[in-house]
Amino acid sequence: VGEYWSPGDLQSMLDYINATGRRMSLFDACLQANFSRASKEGENFDLTTILQGTLVEALPELAVTLVENHDTQPLQSLEQTVEPWFRAHAYAVILLREAGYPCVFYSDVYGSSYTDKGTDGFDHEVTMEPLPQLEALLNLRTDRAYGEQRDYLDHPSCIGWTRSGDDGHENSGIAVILSNGSAGTKRMEVGLHFAGSVFHDYLSHHQGKVTIGEDGWAEFYCEAGSVSVWAKA
Template identity: 55%
Template sequence: MQNQTLIQYFHWYYNEEQTLWVKVKNEAENLGQLGFTKVWLPPAYKASGGGYSVGYDAYDLFDLGEFDQKGSVPTKYGSKAEFLEAVNALRDNGVGTLADVVFNHKAGADELEQVKVRKVDPENRNEFISDEFEIQAWTKFTFPGRGDTYSSFIWDHQCFSGVDWAEDTQEDAIFSIQNQYGDKWEEVVSEEHGNYDYLMYADIDFRNPAVREELKYWGKWMHETCGLVGFRLDAVKHISHHFFNEWIDFMQNNAGDELFIVGENWEINSAEELQSYIDRTEGRMQLFDSLLHLNFHEAAKQGNQFDLQTIFDNTLVQLSPNLAVTLVDNHDTQPLQALESYVDYWFRPIAYSIILLREQGIPCVFYPDVYGAKYEEDGQFIELNHVEELPELLRLRKEKAYGLQRDYFDHPNCVGFTREGDTEHDNSGLAVVISNGDEGIKRMEMGEHFAGQIFIDALQKRTEEVEIGADGFADFYCAAGSVSVWVLK
């Protein structure tokens, strides 16, 4: 079986001449050849920003660029027909599609409602700082451009637990909606700000059974309409994990084939917090390993002062490797974003060798590392270069990175690991040496079945040929501040 490899096929500032869905269709064959098995696409439905929105200000989940709403028919990425053509092209090339799902909130309501609320302390959301009073809030969604096509469900204030804007008083605050399902926030895993249920816009209330049923109905409709293989779930730490347990069980039971589901629970402190979420959802979803990304960021900043022996400390891939989706960067960490923590260019090939060639975790490659990116915001111009070594590293993952793994994380500046290959993949097996300081040498075991065989550096950083000894060991090299991947000549 081929190793699973994901790609996040967008970045926050995607601005190329081709709309994204057209580009996906045109690149589908290339993506399959590179070794990608799944493509995570950005939100495909209409957002409150219409044709300009990245998509996380979700408005109408049923409008995949089909109806004239929010100032446009298509989304930023194209029309519904183009989206379906892109998904079909990927499938024809052996690549599945993951849809991005924003369930936490809705934005761009169509009508105002008179709503009973209490203000809360933004730093401690559990503390009310006002008595109950009424405001005019944007909480009614009737979708006049779509009508009752696909669904006749009307969202009103009983579907939401909070808002951040009072239209009548023009006040910006966090208002807890006092509805029939509760006068406080829902139970969520994150205790930041006391309770981090409220994030933005009109916060969906999953205590309302009609809301839960509508979102299950939408998930089934989306899966069947588009032929998806899974979902990427946005902002899961702000949403009741009880709802996700119910929703995922429903989706898996209706899917036929098992769906691949990965959640974004962006944690910056503790792998135990990510593990706690996995425990509460009983392993129903994968999680992105934000902490490994932050280790990469720190390692790149510190250079040879970073102890490479600690690169996996306090990471999800260390605690729950079977449920970790590993990454180097994403749309939230790229330059000019709120969570900016972009991994310096010199370290990116090292980071990719770690997530692509090791046994633990399922890697997710970031779009600019394949294609590059240029964008500008507020007078700042950013250019992200593609990672030259990435196509070869992807090929090595597809063809070579199999079999028993042996680790040699035994030096602060030079570490390595080997994969001894297997019988299912011809000529598989490799040895990886990484240095964040001077040029390195590492004696490592490939296995006696390689005795007398010659290995070369697939990345062409070193020109030596290495012969495997009778005991299965050899000395492998890498250049200063670099990575070399040794494979059969």
């Protein structure tokens, strides 16, 4: 894995990959920049563009996806933070989709605190809290996020996708829906083999239940500014 940090400049990353004979994967600085911008713009960010201009979209087999790292955290050389409210959204994207090789940041698992100098020349104390939903998202990747992916990246403030599951992982298959604005709903297909099954939100953000229709489709829900991952109960 290499690091050629050029957020917003996908072509430079592709040039680097070609210059090294496609022997190296790269951290997807463009995706991380999209996460940062989405977290700061809130409902003004068009979620249908979250993957646009990224390495994971252009060359997924060589993309190492991430939400933050030691350089992008506050007061560091490449500071480009992702606001706490959007971190679960971002981790859902890198952990629960087919493409990319995800890298999880230590501070999002365990939290951290440190003191460093700001641009004003003074010392500042920074505390980064662990992400409460991360363990559940990692378990979902391990146990449930398998099979065909169907994308529903079709609304500027509410997007989703499903994974149909496979025979090698019992009860695998999920439906992911996330919003950066008001509460959202999205009709999505998980597959005929789930007909009649009851799904619940594995992250416990939405307290209802969803029953999959005989056609393998259902209406899935998420709260305002939140993410829900629906899986077989």
